[in-house]
Amino acid sequence: MRYQSxxxxxxxxxxxxxxxxxxxxxxxxxxxxxxxxxxxxxxxALAKLDYPELAFQILSLYATxxxxxDLKTLIERSYRSFTHPDITPxxxxxxxxxxxxxxxxxxxxxxxxxxxxxNLFEYLLAxxxxxxxxxxxxxxxxxxxxxxxxxxxxxxHIFILHPHGKVSPIQELQMTTxxxxxxxxxxxxxxxxxxxxxxxxxxxxxxxxxxxALGAVNSINWARVLAQVVYYFYAFGRVRRLTDCREVSFSVxxxxxxxxxxxxxxxxxxxxxxxLILATNENNILARMVRDGDYSLGKVATTLxxxxxxxxxxxxxxxxxxxxxxxxxxxxQAMADFxxxxxxxxxxxxxxxxxxxxxxxxxxxxQTLATIRAFQEQTGYVLDPHTAVGVRAAQELSTGQCPMxxxxxxxxxxxxxxxxxxxxxxxxxxxxxQGIEAKPKRCQVIPASAEAVRKFVxxxxx
Numbered sequence: 075m076r077y078q079s080x081x082x083x084x085x086x087x088x089x090x091x092x093x094x095x096x097x098x099x100x101x102x103x104x105x106x107x108x109x110x111x112x113x114x115x116x117x118x119a120l121a122k123l124d125y126p127e128l129a130f131q132i133l134s135l136y137a138t139x140x141x142x143x144d145l146k147t148l149i150e151r152s153y154r155s156f157t158h159p160d161i162t163p164x165x166x167x168x169x170x171x172x173x174x175x176x177x178x179x180x181x182x183x184x185x186x187x188x189x190x191x192x193n194l195f196e197y198l199l200a201x202x203x204x205x206x207x208x209x210x211x212x213x214x215x216x217x218x219x220x221x222x223x224x225x226x227x228x229x230x231h232i233f234i235l236h237p238h239g240k241v242s243p244i245q246e247l248q249m250t251t252x253x254x255x256x257x258x259x260x261x262x263x264x265x266x267x268x269x270x271x272x273x274x275x276x277x278x279x280x281x282x283x284x285x286x287a288l289g290a291v292n293s294i295n296w297a298r299v300l301a302q303v304v305y306y307f308y309a310f311g312r313v314r315r316l317t318d319c320r321e322v323s324f325s326v327x328x329x330x331x332x333x334x335x336x337x338x339x340x341x342x343x344x345x346x347x348x349x350l351i352l353a354t355n356e357n358n359i360l361a362r363m364v365r366d367g368d369y370s371l372g373k374v375a376t377t378l379x380x381x382x383x384x385x386x387x388x389x390x391x392x393x394x395x396x397x398x399x400x401x402x403x404x405x406x407q408a409m410a411d412f413x414x415x416x417x418x419x420x421x422x423x424x425x426x427x428x429x430x431x432x433x434x435x436x437x438x439x440x441q442t443l444a445t446i447r448a449f450q451e452q453t454g455y456v457l458d459p460h461t462a463v464g465v466r467a468a469q470e471l472s473t474g475q476c477p478m479x480x481x482x483x484x485x486x487x488x489x490x491x492x493x494x495x496x497x498x499x500x501x502x503x504x505x506x507x508q509g510i511e512a513k514p515k516r517c518q519v520i521p522a523s524a525e526a527v528r529k530f531v532x533x534x535x536x
Contacts, residue, residue, distance in 0.1 A: 075138045077104045077296065080395040081409070082402020089137040090198055093191075093297045094206070096290025097277040102405065103392050104296045110135045112344040121311030125161035126153055128311070129190075129304045136300055148197060152189040155179050157504075162186065162305045164312040164479070167453045170325075170468055171316075171479045172461070173309045180248050181485035181504065183333065184219035187301035191291060192223025199229045206289040207535045208232040209276060209527075211269035213329060214241040214381040215484060217259075218248035220291040225254040231536040232291075233258045235269040235527065238519055241380055244488045244507060251513040258534055264522030265374045267386050274388070275524045282528065286535050293332030293389050302336035303343075310345055313477050323349035325468035325480045327460040329382030331360060331389035333481065338393065338431070348476050352434040353467035355379045355442070360387055363418075364434035367425040370417035378439045378492040379459040381484070397424055435467040442466065446496035456493060456501050458486040 077092035078085040083100030085107070092104045112120070120128055129149045130142075137145055153161050158177040165172050178185025199206055208230060210220055217234040224230045234249060238261035249259050262269045270292075277283055277290065293299055310322050324347060326334040334352050341347040354361045356375045362368040371385050391409060397420075398404040412418050420428065437445075445462040449455060457465060461482040472478045486493050486501035493501045520526050 075136050076107045078107050078402075079104060080391050080402060081406045088139045090139055093194060093295065094198060094289060096288070096295045097274065099280050099283075101274075101278050101409075102402070103294055103389070103395075105392055105395060106136055106296075109339065109342045114344075117307075117310075117344055117346070120307050121314050123311070125304075125308055126150055128308055129153070129301070132304045132307060133300060144197065148190065148193045152193050155189055156185070162308055164309055165455075166316070167455045168449060169478075170465060171309070171313050171477055172455070172482045173305060173479050174482045175305065176458075176482060176485040178219070179222040179506070180215065180218040181488055181506065182215035182219055183302075183481065183483040184215045185222065186305060187298045188216070188219040188223040188291060190301045191295065191297050192220070192227060194297060195224065195230060195289065196227045204287065205229045205536045206231075206287050207531060208289045208291050209273055209531065210291045211235045211266060211273045212241070212249075212292075213237070213266040213384055214245040215488075216292060218245060218252075221249055221252050221257050223291070225252055225257055227256070229536065231256045231258065231534065233260060233527075233531055233534070235260045235262045235272065235520075237261075237266045237269055238263050240265065240376060240383065242489050242491070244490065244510070245380070247510045247513070247515070248488075250515040250517040251510060253514055253516045256536070258530070259517040260527065260530065261517055261519045262522045263519065266384055267374060268522040270384075270386065270388060272522065272524045272527050276528060276531075286531060293330060299332055299336050299339065299389070299392075302333060303340050306337050306340035306347075307345055309479050313479060317477055319477050321346035321348045321476045323347065323351065323468075323472060323476055323478045325351040325353055325464040325471075325478060327353045327379070327382060327464040327481065327483055328360065329354065329357065329384035329387065331387040331393065333483070334432070335389045335392055349471070349473060349478075350432050351464075351467050351471050352432050353464040354434070354436050355382045355463055356436060356438050357383050357385055358436035359385050360390070361434040361436040363390075364428055364432045367420045367428070368417075369412075369420075378442055378489070378495070379463055381460055382463070394418075397427065433471045435471055437463040437466045443492070443496040445469075446493060450497050456486045456497065458482070458484045458489050459492040460484055460489075
């Protein structure tokens with residue numbers, strides 16, 4: 075399996091090289107040159123596997139230059155840190171199936187990919203005798219999950235940017251209380267989009283990227299998306315076992331388009347997905363794109379679901395590549411137009427295609443709170459605000475033709491203030507969050523400037 079850029083300037087990469095490159099050197103995002111196609115018999119066989127074996131079967135289709143024994147070891151090591159034996163269990167509540175993705179070290183879905191990616195980085199760097207400086211931006215959960223994935227690892231320093239004062243208190247503490255010598259937290263005086271733009275600008279400086287061996291853990295790294303594809307297959311298998319269904323639908327809370335793009339890839343591989351529901355909060359650029367063909371920048375709103383407080387969805391470029399019939403030059407022009415004008419336009423044919431592949435709904439804070447409250451009253455189950463956005467979208471958009479699976483992207487204890495507003499009490503904290511406020515912290519507030527971040531990296535690189 076070889077990898078290429080969405081913008082056409084990079085091709086023929088091995089999986090290992092694609093992982094270490096992160097953002098393509100031409101500024102695009104990396105994708106496999108072909109998507110493996112699975113038949114009904116293949117899907118049926120995969121549906122019977124436990125999570126580690128399923129992950130091995132899916133990942134081995136894409137990581138063809140990794141020895142099988144080494145890939146199995148990396149997978150087993152990565153999911154040993156999860157607290158539930160099923161890794162991503164499925165529970166049935168109030169007519170929907172909830173795929174719990176929060177049983178990893180930082181209680182968020184990002185752990186599923188980043189525990190694997192951290193171990194993969196360490197393996198590849200040791201194999202090549204190299205060092206890496208990871209640079210990433212987070213709207214909340216990616217940062218702590220990335221830090222947990224690489225803290226204390228050899229040959230890696232990690233620099234994580236988060237928007238100062240715009241993540242939940244628990245999310246901030248999960249990052250800033252990790253004081254390992256190889257971990258650097260930077261609070262950017264701006265929004266997540268500002269932080270993400272800084273990261274992309276620095277990665278776009280290929281000479282600097284190569285000089286300081288920069289690596290990516292954001293979902294711009296293909297391995298992140300790939301690891302998330304696995305749990306779509308796993309959820310289908312578990313729900314099929316319970317219902318004997320032939321197809322399922324998914325509702326996905328998403329701000330950066332990475333998690334739902336993993337579902338899109340799963341469907342392209344042959345997973346029988348009827349509906350892919352894209353659920354957003356008031357930062358509704360993605361919902362507007364699906365409903366109205368309006369992919370235009372707005373002002374970032376601060377909401378109760380801060381991990382989705384995003385206007386520029388970096389993974390959308392991967393979908394755009396397929397929408398533009400895998401034409402790298404057309405993607406390059408479209409992204410240049412978006413930078414210049416702050417919007418993308420779609421033909422009637424393209425809009426019809428988008429709407430055939432996704433349904434979408436934007437859910438505001440009042441609806442989020444109402445959903446948390448009603449769901450808890452009816453079932454006793456407490457949703458975090460991001461998951462509540464997905465559940466609300468599922469309730470409103472489901473066609474009812476097959477089981478609906480909602481991705482539960484974070485533990486409710488990470489967003490205690492929102493849950494308290496909804497149900498009048500704090501969610502129960504798991505052991506990993508007990509006493510976190512009292513732990514030592516380390517973080518530096520920094521201007522929203524690529525030059526300021528560059529200087530910090532230069533000073534602290536490994």
